[in-house]
Amino acid sequence: MSAAKPIAAVQGAASPEVQALLRAFVARLGPQVRLAGVIEDPIVDADGPCSAGDLKSLSDGRRFAIMQDLGPSAGACRLDAGGVVTACEAVQAGVEAGCDLLVLSKFGKIEADRSGLAAAFADAMAAGVPILTSVAPRFADAWDRFAAPLYVILPPDLAAIEAWWRDVCPANVRGSGGRTALAL
Numbered sequence: 001m002s003a004a005k006p007i008a009a010v011q012g013a014a015s016p017e018v019q020a021l022l023r024a025f026v027a028r029l030g031p032q033v034r035l036a037g038v039i040e041d042p043i044v045d046a047d048g049p050c051s052a053g054d055l056k057s058l059s060d061g062r063r064f065a066i067m068q069d070l071g072p073s074a075g076a077c078r079l080d081a082g083g084v085v086t087a088c089e090a091v092q093a094g095v096e097a098g099c100d101l102l103v104l105s106k107f108g109k110i111e112a113d114r115s116g117l118a119a120a121f122a123d124a125m126a127a128g129v130p131i132l133t134s135v136a137p138r139f140a141d142a143w144d145r146f147a148a149p150l151y152v153i154l155p156p157d158l159a160a161i162e163a164w165w166r167d168v169c170p171a172n173v174r175g176s177g178g179r180t181a182l183a184l
Contacts (some may be wrong), residue, residue: 008132
């Protein structure tokens with residue numbers, strides 16, 4: 001890996017836009033990139049105080065329910081931390097099996113409390129695997145305590161993410177002529 005920062009956190013857009021951007025980036029990766037991680041996959045007809053959806057595995061397509069039904073008049077966040085922990089265990093298995101890139105939907109409230117996907121982040125950091133994620137500004141201090149000095153903040157721009165990936169892409173996944181495993 002190059003001297004570039006091995007972790008990129010996207011900021012500057014609403015969560016649904018960032019998740020769509022992560023999905024677009026992953027779709028552009030070549031088949032030689034061994035992926036691990038999860039990205040939010042929204043449920044179109046869901047409503048409530050929290051964003052709704054599942055976490056979808058990038059390695060095998062499994063879906064992990066992360067919202068719980070609190071009833072129609074509930075005003076609390078419906079996030080099911082247990083569902084996120086189950087997803088984390090699957091991601092950790094992907095990191096342990098060997099991956100070239102870990103993409104995690106976000107570092108949010110439960111990760112700031114060292115739960116949710118925090119262990120998957122830590123495992124990838126310990127293994128030296130590049131990580132692509134997002135961090136809401138309100139969790140910036142917790143993120144900095146967790147990941148500094150290993151990260152760079154990227155704007156919500158596909159070209160910026162691809163430039164970061166070209167800088168950190170492991171040599172074993174580079175195609176002929178030094179290409180960086182992007183299906184361009």
